[in-house]
Amino acid sequence: MSKFGKMKESSRESMSAVSLSALNDAGLSPREVDSAFYSNAFGITEKQLHIGPLINTSLGIPEKPSIAIESACSSSSAAMHEAYIHIASGADDICLVAGGEKLSHLSTMEATSYFAMGSDYAYEAINGVTFPGLYAAIAVAHMNKYGTTQKMLASVAIKNHENALSNPHAHLHRKLTEEAYLESPVVAYPFRLYDCCPFSDGSSAVVLASEEKARELKDELVEVAASERAGSVATLQERKDITGIDGAELAGRKAFRKAKISPSEIDVAEVHDCFTIAEIIATEDLGFFKKGKGGEAAIQGETALGGSLPVNTSGGLKAKGHPVSATGAAQLHELYEQLLQKSGNRQVEGAEYGLAHNVGATGGSCTVHILKRRR
Numbered sequence: 001m002s003k004f005g006k007m008k009e010s011s012r013e014s015m016s017a018v019s020l021s022a023l024n025d026a027g028l029s030p031r032e033v034d035s036a037f038y039s040n041a042f043g044i045t046e047k048q049l050h051i052g053p054l055i056n057t058s059l060g061i062p063e064k065p066s067i068a069i070e071s072a073c074s075s076s077s078a079a080m081h082e083a084y085i086h087i088a089s090g091a092d093d094i095c096l097v098a099g100g101e102k103l104s105h106l107s108t109m110e111a112t113s114y115f116a117m118g119s120d121y122a123y124e125a126i127n128g129v130t131f132p133g134l135y136a137a138i139a140v141a142h143m144n145k146y147g148t149t150q151k152m153l154a155s156v157a158i159k160n161h162e163n164a165l166s167n168p169h170a171h172l173h174r175k176l177t178e179e180a181y182l183e184s185p186v187v188a189y190p191f192r193l194y195d196c197c198p199f200s201d202g203s204s205a206v207v208l209a210s211e212e213k214a215r216e217l218k219d220e221l222v223e224v225a226a227s228e229r230a231g232s233v234a235t236l237q238e239r240k241d242i243t244g245i246d247g248a249e250l251a252g253r254k255a256f257r258k259a260k261i262s263p264s265e266i267d268v269a270e271v272h273d274c275f276t277i278a279e280i281i282a283t284e285d286l287g288f289f290k291k292g293k294g295g296e297a298a299i300q301g302e303t304a305l306g307g308s309l310p311v312n313t314s315g316g317l318k319a320k321g322h323p324v325s326a327t328g329a330a331q332l333h334e335l336y337e338q339l340l341q342k343s344g345n346r347q348v349e350g351a352e353y354g355l356a357h358n359v360g361a362t363g364g365s366c367t368v369h370i371l372k373r374r375r
C-alpha cells in the first residue's frame with residue numbers, strides 16, 4: 001500500500017505503483033496476472049472513469065481483462081471477493097486487486113457532497129444529511145439504547161491514533177489525549193473532529209493466487225479462510241433498528257461458518273471505523289462482544305494492543321486514513337503483515353487468524369474476510 005494522506009500522483013498512477021509492488025512482493029511479473037479487479041469509486045472527481053485498461057496499459061498488460069468494482073467504502077474488499085470467486089471457480093489462477101482514491105484536490109464541502117452520493121440521494125442527501133450525520137444518528141440511538149458514552153467513543157479514537165503512530169503508512173501521526181478530544185469542535189452531535197475519519201488519498205493492492213500457484217511462489221502464505229458479503233436495508237429510516245448493521249452481522253456469521261471458527265478464535269481484527277461508533281457496533285455485530293457492550297470493551301482496553309482482541313492495529317480508518325476505495329485492500333494488507341509477523345511495534349504476537357470487516361455507506365453492502373496464517 002502507499003502512504004495514506006496527501007499524494008501528488010493521480011489515483012491511476014498510485015494504483016499502478018502499488019499493483020507493481022504487490023506483484024513484486026509475490027515474485028510475479030504482471031504478465032502472469034489472469035484478471036484484474038480495480039476500485040476507484042470517486043474517479044469522476046479526477047475526470048477519469050474506466051480506469052482498468054489504463055492501469056493494465058501502464059503495467060504492460062493491455063490485453064488482460066480488467067473490471068471496475070464500486071461498492072462505496074467497501075469497494076476494494078468487494079473487488080477482492082470477486083477475485084476470490086474467480087479463483088475458487090477455477091477460471092483464474094492469479095488475480096490482481098487494487099483500490100485507490102485521490103480526494104485532496106477537493107474542499108471538505110466538495111468531498112462531503114460527493115460522498116453523500118453514496119447514500120440514498122433522493123431521501124437522505126437531498127435533505128441535507130451527510131455521512132457524519134447518518135453515523136451520528138446511529139451513535140445517538142446506541143447511546144439511548146445501551147448507555148454508550150462519549151468517553152467510550154473517545155477511547156476508540158485515542159486507541160486508533162496511538163496505533164497509527166507506529167504505522168508508517170498512516171495518514172495521521174498525532175497522539176490524541178482525552179483533553180484534546182473533548183476540546184475539538186463538534187462536527188455532528190455527538191461526534192467531534194476526532195470521532196471522524198479524515199479525507200485521505202492513497203492506494204492499496206492484493207495479489208490472490210490459487211493454492212497450487214501460491215505454494216510455488218512462497219513458503220509463508222496467508223490463506224483466505226472466508227470471503228463473504230451481505231447487504232442491509234439501504235437507508236436508515238427504513239431499518240427496524242439502527243444500533244447494529246444487519247448486513248455486517250450476516251456477512252460475519254457466514255464467514256465464521258465458512259472458516260469453521262468462532263469469533264473467540266480471531267487474534268486481530270481490522271474493522272470499519274469511519275466514525276468511532278462504527279468500530280463499537282462492528283465489534284458487536286461480529287460477535288466479539290455482546291450487543292451494547294462494545295463501548296465498555298473499548299474503554300476497558302479489550303480492543304487495544306495487548307487486550308483480549310486488538311482491533312485496528314493499523315490505526316483504522318480513523319487515523320490510518322480512509323481513501324475510500326483503498327480501504328478494504330489496506331485492511332487486508334495490515335492483516336497480511338500481522339499474520340506474517342511483520343508488524344513491528346504493533347505486532348500481535350503469534351497471530352494465526354485475522355478478520356477484516358468493511359462496510360459500504362451505512363452498511364447497505366458489507367464484506368467480511370477471514371485470513372489464516374499458513375506455514
Ligand SMILES: CC(C)(COP(=O)(O)OP(=O)(O)OC[C@H]1O[C@@H](n2cnc3c(N)ncnc32)[C@H](O)[C@@H]1OP(=O)(O)O)[C@@H](O)C(=O)NCCC(=O)NCCS
Binds near residue numbers: 131132
Ligand atoms: C471531520 C471533518 C469535517 C474535518 O474537516 P475540516 O474541518 O475541513 O478539516 P481540515 O481538512 O480543514 O483540517 C483541519 C485540521 O484537522 C485535521 N483533521 C482533519 N480531519 C481530521 C480527522 N477526521 N481526524 C483528525 N484530524 C483531522 C487536519 O489534518 C488539519 O490539521 P492541521 O491544521 O494540523 O493541518 C472531515 O475530515 C470529515 O468530514 N470527515 C469525515 C469523512 C467521511 O464522511 N468519510 C466517509 C465515511 S462513511
